[in-house]
Amino acid sequence: MTHAIWESLLQNFNENAKRYLEDMPKRAIANLSPTLPSANLPQGVQNLDSTFALLQNQVIPQMSASAGPRYWGFVTGGTNPIAAYADWWVTLLDQNVAKGGDSAASDIERQAIEMLVELFHLPANFKGLCTTGATASNLLAVIVARQFAGNQQGIDIAKEGLVALDIEVFSACPHASMIKTLGLGGIGQNQISYVKTLPENEQMDCDDLAIRLAGSNARSKIVISSAATVTGTSFDDFTRIARLCAQHNAWLHVDAAFGIFKRLIAPNAPCHQGIELADSITLDGHKWLNVPYDCGVFLTRHQTILQQSCHVDAPYLKNNSLEPDFMSLGIENSRRFRALPVWLTLKHYGRHGIAEWILRNVQQAKQLAQFIDGHPDYELVHPCQLNVVLFRPTLAETSDDLSQACLDMINKDGRLFLSSGKWQGKSIIRAALSNWQTQDEDMTIAEQVLDDAASNLRKAYLV
Numbered sequence: 001m002t003h004a005i006w007e008s009l010l011q012n013f014n015e016n017a018k019r020y021l022e023d024m025p026k027r028a029i030a031n032l033s034p035t036l037p038s039a040n041l042p043q044g045v046q047n048l049d050s051t052f053a054l055l056q057n058q059v060i061p062q063m064s065a066s067a068g069p070r071y072w073g074f075v076t077g078g079t080n081p082i083a084a085y086a087d088w089w090v091t092l093l094d095q096n097v098a099k100g101g102d103s104a105a106s107d108i109e110r111q112a113i114e115m116l117v118e119l120f121h122l123p124a125n126f127k128g129l130c131t132t133g134a135t136a137s138n139l140l141a142v143i144v145a146r147q148f149a150g151n152q153q154g155i156d157i158a159k160e161g162l163v164a165l166d167i168e169v170f171s172a173c174p175h176a177s178m179i180k181t182l183g184l185g186g187i188g189q190n191q192i193s194y195v196k197t198l199p200e201n202e203q204m205d206c207d208d209l210a211i212r213l214a215g216s217n218a219r220s221k222i223v224i225s226s227a228a229t230v231t232g233t234s235f236d237d238f239t240r241i242a243r244l245c246a247q248h249n250a251w252l253h254v255d256a257a258f259g260i261f262k263r264l265i266a267p268n269a270p271c272h273q274g275i276e277l278a279d280s281i282t283l284d285g286h287k288w289l290n291v292p293y294d295c296g297v298f299l300t301r302h303q304t305i306l307q308q309s310c311h312v313d314a315p316y317l318k319n320n321s322l323e324p325d326f327m328s329l330g331i332e333n334s335r336r337f338r339a340l341p342v343w344l345t346l347k348h349y350g351r352h353g354i355a356e357w358i359l360r361n362v363q364q365a366k367q368l369a370q371f372i373d374g375h376p377d378y379e380l381v382h383p384c385q386l387n388v389v390l391f392r393p394t395l396a397e398t399s400d401d402l403s404q405a406c407l408d409m410i411n412k413d414g415r416l417f418l419s420s421g422k423w424q425g426k427s428i429i430r431a432a433l434s435n436w437q438t439q440d441e442d443m444t445i446a447e448q449v450l451d452d453a454a455s456n457l458r459k460a461y462l463v
């Protein structure tokens, strides 16, 4: 007999979750001015109905519809239903995937990683783990790359620290999180040697990289490349970069948070060839795989070096498994079972099921780009190559203020949510489509919102 409170909770969840899902397409996508009651701490246990009311009346209506089909800000995936269902179980099961020996949870995480490696046509010697996101994964890349650099110089960084490490980092368009993690990892945000990009996009100029690598006196080198960059969705030339890295004994990290999904729809496209030559790769689960927050994935061909940098040594934590424990491969000791939604998503949808929503999003982004390109009041600032559309209003003198005013109008409307960005120094508006449930009717609504914003902008600026 279950404890009575579970019965009430399950019943309440059943009713309210259904209502939430039904209302989702109608609710305002963003809540631009949330209001919460004060944070007074109750002294005693409250009755269940008032706790239900607190959540249903004060919290849930104040959330965004970021899981829905028209939230196109940043790069945001909405949870697919199978992953959401798996995640409810993750909470209920409450496993700690720190070490094996008491359940199959670690094996499920290993299988999830193995299936992702297969999904993206990567060699089977890539091992890894789930992280909280691409940022944590990029941090692991910095940690393992600096350990590799230390090994080249006879320093065990995990034990001795960074003292005396001689290292140079090369990158053209690193994601903001990569810059942050170079700081967290003790290398320093200002230590990046910026490689030139090719004209008109964000792809690394390999000739410039070759010159810089050849000219560097650093005893160890790390190259950080992108698949794809978050604004221009540019892919670096990984095959050529990998060759240069091999020549210079440099570590190659590829930040492929969402770009790697291109492999599912265009397996032979030249742009992502050579990713498999990387020493480490960052992926995001909560973006295009559409599993709930938070979930990233870190992969490396050098698990031993990763373990060397993250090993936890405590006698009470010993486990007899041949595989290293996850707590000795990542940042945390105690870890959420975030592999389960990944595992069940892969098992349920399979390669083709996932490729279906990737392809749909790419086609939808192309359609949106065409609409913008043909619109008298907007300018497409860069051809759409994947799932990101970059544009700005063209009314009167185009200024950065106008772009922001237009974005505010779009987001205030409530039917669509976009975010801002910079392209070649100019303020722009950015739409990134990465939700499994976006449909034709959402494209029609988005076009209406953009039409409305343009005519409101005309009214406000062209008096």
Ligand SMILES: *Cc1c(COP(=O)(O)O)cnc(C)c1O
Residues within 6 Å of the ligand: 075, 132, 133, 134, 135, 136, 175, 177, 178, 227, 228, 229, 230, 255, 256, 257, 258, 284, 296
């Ligand atoms: C989103 C993103 C990140 C950061 O990912 P989080 O999951 O938000 O930590 C890193 N790199 C790229 C290319 C991204 O698109």
